[in-house]
Amino acid sequence: MKRIIFIISLLIAVYLKAKSQDSSSVATKDEVAEVKGAVDGINETVLEMKSALDVLKKIKISGYIQAQYQVAESASIGSYAGGNFPQNVKSRFQVRRGRFKINYDNDLTQYVIQLDVTQSGVGIKDAYASIKEPWLKVATFTAGVFDRPFGFEISYSSSNRETPERSRLFQTLFPGERELGAKIELAPENGPLSYFNLKAGVFNGVLNNANETDRHKDFIGRAGFQLPFDEEGLAIDGGFSVYAGAVTANSKKINEIDNSSSNKKYKVDSTITNLGDGFDRNYYGFDLQLYYDVPVIGGATLHGEYLWGTQPGTDKSSSFYNPDAAGLSDVKSIIDGKKVTDLYLRNFNGWYINYVQNIGLKNQFIAKYDVYIPNKDVTANDIGAVGSNLNAGDIKFSTLGLGWIYHWDSNVKFVLYYDWVKNEKVNPLATSTLAPFKNDLKDNVLTLRMQYKF
Numbered sequence: 001m002k003r004i005i006f007i008i009s010l011l012i013a014v015y016l017k018a019k020s021q022d023s024s025s026v027a028t029k030d031e032v033a034e035v036k037g038a039v040d041g042i043n044e045t046v047l048e049m050k051s052a053l054d055v056l057k058k059i060k061i062s063g064y065i066q067a068q069y070q071v072a073e074s075a076s077i078g079s080y081a082g083g084n085f086p087q088n089v090k091s092r093f094q095v096r097r098g099r100f101k102i103n104y105d106n107d108l109t110q111y112v113i114q115l116d117v118t119q120s121g122v123g124i125k126d127a128y129a130s131i132k133e134p135w136l137k138v139a140t141f142t143a144g145v146f147d148r149p150f151g152f153e154i155s156y157s158s159s160n161r162e163t164p165e166r167s168r169l170f171q172t173l174f175p176g177e178r179e180l181g182a183k184i185e186l187a188p189e190n191g192p193l194s195y196f197n198l199k200a201g202v203f204n205g206v207l208n209n210a211n212e213t214d215r216h217k218d219f220i221g222r223a224g225f226q227l228p229f230d231e232e233g234l235a236i237d238g239g240f241s242v243y244a245g246a247v248t249a250n251s252k253k254i255n256e257i258d259n260s261s262s263n264k265k266y267k268v269d270s271t272i273t274n275l276g277d278g279f280d281r282n283y284y285g286f287d288l289q290l291y292y293d294v295p296v297i298g299g300a301t302l303h304g305e306y307l308w309g310t311q312p313g314t315d316k317s318s319s320f321y322n323p324d325a326a327g328l329s330d331v332k333s334i335i336d337g338k339k340v341t342d343l344y345l346r347n348f349n350g351w352y353i354n355y356v357q358n359i360g361l362k363n364q365f366i367a368k369y370d371v372y373i374p375n376k377d378v379t380a381n382d383i384g385a386v387g388s389n390l391n392a393g394d395i396k397f398s399t400l401g402l403g404w405i406y407h408w409d410s411n412v413k414f415v416l417y418y419d420w421v422k423n424e425k426v427n428p429l430a431t432s433t434l435a436p437f438k439n440d441l442k443d444n445v446l447t448l449r450m451q452y453k454f
Helices: 002-057 168-173 432-438
Strands: 059-072 091-105 109-118 121-132 139-147 178-186 196-203 218-229 234-248 254-257 266-269 278-294 298-313 332-335 338-341 343-359 363-373 397-407 412-423 445-453
Touching: 002 059, 168 298, 168 343, 168 363, 178 218, 278 343
Parallel strands: 254 343
Antiparallel strands: 059 091, 059 445, 091 109, 109 121, 121 139, 139 178, 178 196, 196 218, 218 234, 234 278, 254 266, 278 298, 298 343, 332 338, 343 363, 363 397, 397 412, 412 445
16 A cells, blocks of 8 residues: 555655746746747847938048138228128128038948028038949949039138138139039049049029029039159149039120220220120139148148130129129119129139148148239229229239138138238229229238137
């Protein structure tokens, strides 16, 4: 009997132990399944996060603010150092530029939009899309609002440029730097052709960001080169640019210099067919940039450009002829009861040279000299002479700028810069609006700027 009881007890013990092991095994399997589910969930989350990060890595956000204080030599001056001073104003604070840029770069495609926020409001600076051909990755097509592909100074970023402003020459011929249009850029990355590049496009030819106002499209292009001399610490870049365009006259009065006369003056062509006709706007230009590491002192850059061509303008301005934007003071005719802006054709030339010397890692010295001759067919004495009809739009200006930059850190730099502006002195008999130009205007400007860039 005892044996039977022992056997039964033993069997019960074995059964209970086996049951206990089965329960433990089921619990382990459930836990493993639970952990596996959690891991799968984490993997899915990680994959989603990676996908999101891959997208975010393609988005680049950048910007900069330029806050400045300026003092003019006299109040109410016209200026290319950040715009004209208002009436009775001799000094001012400005947010000269407040840029915010978003760039989505998907390797072969690109989306860019850049806004400019200042005390004057919000404006569009860039808004374009680009695609690159996927085979050789040499050609890029861009459409929208972007820098005109002419010369060097236009596309040299305002955040990197050492002088506070571009030269008077470029501000006059290319106001706002940008234009609406489309371009193709060829830039081989390898082989002998990698030393060369080409940009060419077609644009509205009106003003930056402005809607088209005539039936003409303008061609702008630049053929450039880059020659590195690494062992000598030297690099030479340069290019030749062409602007071939036209403007539509909204007046029948077209004014050109009469070169047959000993006293240079405008002659007027009032042929009725001039109204609505197209007149050439052609520019040509060379640009050259030198980069050299000066022993002990630091890197130095020297760049300059020379431009010439034909510019249609108005009576008092040799800037872009745009009847819709012409000032009320420009000479106007009346056609069908409406005021229209007479057209003035000028042969111009101009140039600038800019030198920057790094001094150590934090300081830079700047010297720049620019000349703009809006009407190279006349002399200063012709302007203001009786019967010449020459006006403020024909006066030559030159500007000497000297400055110093101190880099506070990688984000902040301070700029101290002074512009000495000289105008040619017109005929002593000049009257009315030309009378002030019988002497050099007091229009020098001191600029103190702080820039933050990220």
